[in-house]
Amino acid sequence: MSTTQKITLAKGLNMGLRKAMEDDDKVLLMGEDVGKLGGVFRITDGLQKDFGEDRVIDSPLAESGIVGTAVGMALRGYRPVVEIQFDGFVYPAYDQIVCQVAKYTYRSQGKVKMPIVIRIPFGGGIGAVEHHSESPEAQFAHTPGLKVVACSNPVDGYWMIQQAIAHDDPVIFLEPKRQYHADKAELDESATPEPLFTSRVVRPGSDATVLAYGPTVKTALKCAEAAEAEGRSLEVIDLRTLSPLDMAPVYESVRRTGRCVVTHEAHVNLGMGAELAARVTEQCFYSLEAPVLRVGAFDTPYPPSRIEEEYLPDLDRVLDAVDRTFAF
């Protein structure tokens, strides 16, 4: 018998973390304010109360310390899940992530595994001060030895966090913070989830393909609705995994539609869109009716929040890019 309930992304992640901790007592949570407070976004709400201070650990305010100690815990056989409070605070931990977490398995020729999940609330749109709205995914996807995924909805949040924790490699787990408490979705806990490192067509279409992940999936879906009203059929793919990329559904789609637009909140220059455009061009060259276009943030620092909606890709900018692919 399956029961379903309507949940937010925050709730889905919270339930997923709880389930992972119930399933494996080696799973530890650590981060700033994750204990009594339940995290500044309440993602770990109630977990310290139920699993104790040894498993849900309030850390000193030092990101390198959080990730560096997680390496030691992983060597001891634990599966640490660490929370970086905001995207812009991950950089103090950059050396530990890039030089230590990402390389231990390679350096030890597979003798040591690093089953660490680094949760990062990412993206903008919440009216925050600087360093609270960034999209650092390309910096981690560029690093060999790290896997990078981004959830976009409550149901994926519930399943993907559990799959990331059960995975034996380090996973950078990106959560679109603007979506935490936004839309609700129906969760069926008895369902079988799709594998973690797979992309998925979330809306079929035939005229152009829009690639999105994390916060821009919602934008892309709205674009598809608006385009449909104008008689244009957009196929939307939620990439879900950024490293490794799951390109098969993308190639299949672009070979049908002949047009591809990528959208993300990160800067366009050397962002995920650049890699996606290169791969699509290499593999779908004779199917393309137009160059792959990218819609992302400008190559400027994240602006003051009163104008962030002029900075982030929105429905109109994505539709404008779609229009441009038809102008070729």
Add this chain to the structure above:
Amino acid sequence: MSDPVSFGPDLVDVFGPSQTDGGPELVQLLTPEGERVHHPEFDHDFSAEELRGLYRDMVLTRRIDVEATALQRHGELGIWAQLLGQEAAQIGAGRALRPQDYVFPTYREHGVAYCKGVDPLRLLGLFRGVDQGGWDPNENNFGLYTIVIGAQTLHATGYAMGMQRDGVVGTGDPERDSAVIAHFGDGASSQGDVNEAFIFAASYNAPVVFFCQNNQWAISEPIERQTRIPLYQRALGFGFPGIRVDGNDVLATYAVTKAALQRAREGNGPSFVEAYTYRMGAHTTTDDPTRYRLNDELEHWKLKDPIERLKVYLRRNGLVDQEFFDDLDAEAKELGHHLREGCKALPDPKPLDQFGYVFSEMTDEIAAQRDEFAAYLASFEGSHS
């Protein structure tokens, strides 16, 4: 003109005048002249067997270092990080460990690796360029060498936090109670990671000993560039005790480290050991210390040699005979042979080996790159015949 502002206590009043010889706080059990002295807090009743063992360990450790340095000069190693002069610090610390204790080394801990049973030949792989650490960290409880200085102190602290959760701290069972030792140098003491490790370890009362070999030089930068107070005194500011020990005195280093580890195993938290020593060689085989330090300093420290003082003590007290030295010499020669022959026989990795072990299982993306490269390599086959 107004008087200069007065602000807090004078450093000299708190820490005393700066010392160039380790100062009166230096824990010592064997003087550079080979005189056995006693310390009210840290002492140990060494048997003749133990003393001969420590001497043997230091001689063999120096042999590893000398052989590896020579192998680098002969072009067999790309680089080597020498430990000459630091044998007592490493053997004293290494022999204080129990099998269940875990070591997080820098890239210079060849003597500690030897104590933990890692075949010294394994250490050469990293420096020859055939691997990046050829040993299994969990086989010998000896982590991989860490080149980004200080990063491993956080790993050590996290590992120690894992021990706490495994219930292997403070149980009263000597076979069970465990601790971690984090090695680093005076240069790394300036790193953020090391300071964060101190804070985490103190906050969680983690069973970790921070073992700093203050060899006075961070490549070309003297200790004065890293600190204005004796390093061991920093520990108190973080909330745990610090001790300065004569790092060229294997007996004192052993006694102090043993006490620090035991304190950690008993559940009484972290501590800091500053092994006051000297880097007699270059930073690595690519360094040239004549550009930045005076020969006088080197000559001064030669008189404090860690091996000589124990040799004098053993001889003077009739604890060794010529046969002991002859046997040890033969053993050292055999070790040298093992390293020389073994090093040259270390197999080079194959071009396609670089694709392995990026992840626990190879991803399709990397497999595709490997296959493409394999096909590219194969396209040359036969073209040069």
